[in-house]
Amino acid sequence: MKIHEYQAKQLFAQAQVPVPRGVVARTPDEAAAAFTQLGTPVAVVKSQIHAGGRGKGTFQSHPSQRGVVLVRSADEARQNAARMLGQVLVTKQTGPEGKQVNTLLVEQGLDIARELYLGIVVDREFSGPVLMMSTEGGMEIEEVAAHSPEKILKEPVDIDAGLFSYQARNLAFKLGLEGPQIKNLESFLKKLCRFFLESDASMVEVNPLVVTKQGEILALDGKVSFDDNAAFRHADLQPLRDLSEENPFEVEAGNAGLSFVKLDGNIGCLVNGAGLAMSTMDLVKLHGGLPANFLDVGGGANVDQVTKAFQIILSDKNVKAVLVNIFGGIMKCDTIVEALLGAYEKVGFNVPLVVRLEGTNVELAREMLAKSGRAIISANDLTDAAKKVVAALKA
DSSP states (O other): OBOOHHHHHHHHHHTTOOOOOEEEESSHHHHHHHHHHHTOSOEEEEEOOSOSOTTTOEESSOTTOBSEEEESSHHHHHHHHHHHTTSEEEOTTTOTTOEEOOOEEEEEOOOEEEEEEEEEEEEGGGTEEEEEEESOTTSOHHHHHHHOGGGEEEEEOBTTTBSOHHHHHHHHHHTTOOTHHHHHHHHHHHHHHHHHHHTTEEEEEEEEEEEETTSOEEESOOEEEEOGGGGGGOGGGGGGOOGGGSOHHHHHHHHTTOEEEEOSSSEEEEESSHHHHHHHHHHHHHTTOOBSEEEEOOSSOOHHHHHHHHHHHHHOTTOOEEEEEEEESSSOHHHHHHHHHHHHHHTOOOSOEEEEEEETTHHHHHHHHHHHOOOEEEESSHHHHHHHHHHHHHO
16 A cells, blocks of 8 residues: 555654654645745645656646745745646656646755665565665666666664664765764664554655755655555554555455456456466467456455456456456366356456366366357467467457
C-alpha cells in the first residue's frame, strides 16, 4: 500500500522524525489560509499524487504549471492551487495519462544548505532492510546507480536493534557532514529506521533529505509503501489508503481475494500460481504476444472467484484474446471449466479463448469443454497455448 507525501510526513512526525511544517489544502482558499498560517515569507505548494517527479511534471490543462511551486503570498498560493486542484498532472512516473490532483500540501520554505538522498528497502543481498544514502539528493536514484554507483552508501539495518549509532556516524562522515549535523543525522536515521521496522514498511524514501544552514536535518519529501502481507497488524494505517490512486481492476481483484496486476498488452491471462503466471507471460512474450495482466487465482479459488477473474479480464477493453493456463493440484481443472462456462453465461466471450489444462480431474475438465459447444481453442502444453493465443489474436 502506498500513501501520499503529506500522510508519510504525518507518520514521520508521530515517530519524532523531523519534517517541515505543512498544512493540507483541498481548495484554493484553504491553500491561501495555509500560507498565512505558516507565516513564512516563502512557502511551497506541492501536488499530492502517488508518483515521483512532481516538481518537473506539468498539467494537461496548464502546460506551464508545475506540480510543485514556490509562492510568496497567500494570493499566489490561491492562484496556483486553482490551476492545480482537480487537474491532471503528468510526470515521468505517471505516463502520458497522468493523475488527477485532489490534495495539496502547503509547506514552509527552508534555508537549505545541502540536499541528500535517503532510502530504506528490503534487500535480498542483505537478507533484510538496507539503508541507502547519497550526496546526490534531488536526483533520481536510478540515474545515480547507473552512472555513479560509488556515490551510493549502504548500511544494513538490524531487524531487532534497528540502525546502530556507529553506522549512522559512519554515514555522516562519508557524506561530509560536520559539527551538530552529525548528531542530528544520527538521531534522524535511527528514528526513521525504527519507523520502517515497526510499521512493516517495504520502502521509505526521502528525496531530498535536506541540511539547513542552521544544521537541522529534515525530510523535505516522503514516500512510503507498506507490506500488504502485514496489513492485519496495522489496522490504523488502512484509512490512509487512497483508492482513487489505484487501478480499479486491481482494487476489484483484491476485494475478491485475487492477485492481479494490470499491464499494457492485449492478451488476458488467467493462471493458478504466481510462478506459473510469470512463466505464462514470458512464453506469450517469447512468441510475439503482449500480456494484458498478471492474474493468479491461487490454489484454492472457488467458482465465484474464478468467475470474477474472467469478468475483470473481459472488462479490459484492451484485451483481444484470453489464455487460461491451469495446473490442477488443489485447484481442480473441472472447477476452472465450470467457472469458465459460467462466465460465458454471465459476461460472454467476444474474443478468442485458448485453454490449457493439466493435473487433477483434467480428463473430466476436457470432456466438459468438448461437450459445451463453445468456441474454445484447446492446447496441449504451455508452449502450444502461447503460440495458439498469439495466432488467434492475429487471425
